[in-house]
Amino acid sequence: MSTTPRPEPADALGAPADRPRPPRMRADARRNREQILRAARAVFADQGPDAPLDEIARRAGVGIATLYRRFPERADLIRAVAIDVFTALVEAAREATDAGRDPLDALRRFMHAALDLKIGSVMPTLVGRVTIDEILEAVRQDAADPVEELLRRAHEAGLIRPDIVFGDITMMIVRLSRPLPGGGIPEDEALAHRQLDVYVDGLRPAGSAGPGTRLPGPALDAAAFKRFRGRVMGGGSG
Amino acid sequence: MSTTPRPEPADALGAPADRPRPPRMRADARRNREQILRAARAVFADQGPDAPLDEIARRAGVGIATLYRRFPERADLIRAVAIDVFTALVEAAREATDAGRDPLDALRRFMHAALDLKIGSVMPTLVGRVTIDEILEAVRQDAADPVEELLRRAHEAGLIRPDIVFGDITMMIVRLSRPLPGGGIPEDEALAHRQLDVYVDGLRPAGSAGPGTRLPGPALDAAAFKRFRGRVMGGGSG
DNA sequence: AGCTAAGTGGAGAAAAACTCTCCACCTAGC
DNA sequence: GCTAGGTGGAGAGTTTTTCTCCACTTAGCT
Known part of the structure; x- marks a missing residue:
């Protein structure tokens, strides 16, 4: 229940309906994000919630760092x-x-x-x-x-x-x-x-x-x- | 590699049909074997084929060594x-x-x-x-x-x-x-x-x-x- | 009851898997 | 063509899992 003003600006997850934040994200970054999400869906489906993030990054065709940057946890x-x-x-x-x-x-x-x-x-x-x-x-x-x-x-x-x-x-x-x-x-x-x-x-x-x-x-x-x-x-x- | 007179007497797995080996296994050993098998079934079912053997031994109520003795691999x-x-x-x-x-x-x-x-x-x-x-x-x-x-x-x-x-x-x-x-x-x-x-x-x-x-x-x-x-x-x- | 071979549990070294940061290098978009 | 934003991958650190060793216990025999 942390009431921080706006601690994490980076990951515009679902972009809350009440504030349609301008996605100042580069096109390639956005594309990568989608791919990570798709890969994550598949891998979670395969292996459950503890699946190695490694594998997700690999399947998404991005580096592990990219995944961590976009989704810190x-x-x-x-x-x-x-x-x-x-x-x-x-x-x-x-x-x-x-x-x-x-x-x-x-x-x-x-x-x-x-x-x-x-x-x-x-x-x-x-x-x-x-x-x-x-x-x-x-x-x-x-x-x-x-x-x-x-x-x-x-x-x-x-x-x-x-x-x-x-x-x-x-x-x-x-x-x-x-x-x-x-x-x-x-x-x-x-x-x-x-x-x-x-x-x-x-x-x-x-x-x-x-x-x-x-x-x-x-x-x-x-x-x-x-x-x-x-x-x-x-x-x-x- | 101890060259005991009878190399692998222990794990009478399926007891090959062509030689109905006399299970010279102590009663407690036999009991433990059954329990391991039962636990293994449950754990494999839960977690898949790579489930930790540790867990299987624990659920069976035996030491890990016992499991390894009976099932080397x-x-x-x-x-x-x-x-x-x-x-x-x-x-x-x-x-x-x-x-x-x-x-x-x-x-x-x-x-x-x-x-x-x-x-x-x-x-x-x-x-x-x-x-x-x-x-x-x-x-x-x-x-x-x-x-x-x-x-x-x-x-x-x-x-x-x-x-x-x-x-x-x-x-x-x-x-x-x-x-x-x-x-x-x-x-x-x-x-x-x-x-x-x-x-x-x-x-x-x-x-x-x-x-x-x-x-x-x-x-x-x-x-x-x-x-x-x-x-x-x-x-x-x- | 006493003997002993068969059986046992658990500590811990070794290996494997996984997490997560750092940094030198790209590139989209102005 | 400049540069902020984005990128990949190596590798240190941590956790998890495997598998062996040995001192101790016990079933089953006499």
């Missing part, structure tokens, strides 16, 4: 990646809503888009690693809202079984978007999309085709989800 | 764990076949059991880390066979859509049985079972409830699966 990098992804996620949700022929189709499109973003690899990385500040909180809420909305509509249209909740959507994306350990299979990503389609089919009401199993296990609705996440993030270890 | 430990898991998997398939009310139910039961075994965390760990030998190959084949059998029956009964293949079953278990990065959620495992049920519902023929999507992406049948794995494992770096 690991947490800075993680936060930047998170904001990046959440923002893209909101966009994806909007597009999916517009493009979907019906609410379930929209949901399906959204999930595929989220999968491409590797959101699932980044979100868990974020959890507990970054002290959640107002900026991030705002973006995160932005990201959660449209998902809940998509889900609500699908429910209203009766296109998915009634006991499907928020966590059933998000946590599956998390799982699917994580690359397999030990190198995995080259077709990994494509396979994930295939499996996602099967899963989405499984979301439909039971009555018709099969035995209509009852879903076991914890039903994590958005509230429970948020509560949990708040708990972990609140700890803010560093 | 990391690969030895990995192989032992793999054999362990594959064997349990065969058992699980048998039980599922017996207990299932119909082929799809059997498949479902099997998948839940495999999930509990964390097979998915161990199998990828194995890939590329261990030179595959006859014993391991045999056990692996033993494990693959009943899965194919389960799948075949479900197809014959028309309980699952025709384009579902081997990889759609196994790779999903792999994904689901992997713990989430960054600590994840305590209810993680239970949630995986819930998601599995949704997925299995999605395996059913499309005709009835929904739009009957066509599955995209690579259809990894058992042959393709095996071919791929052979390629990777053939490298046998160790």
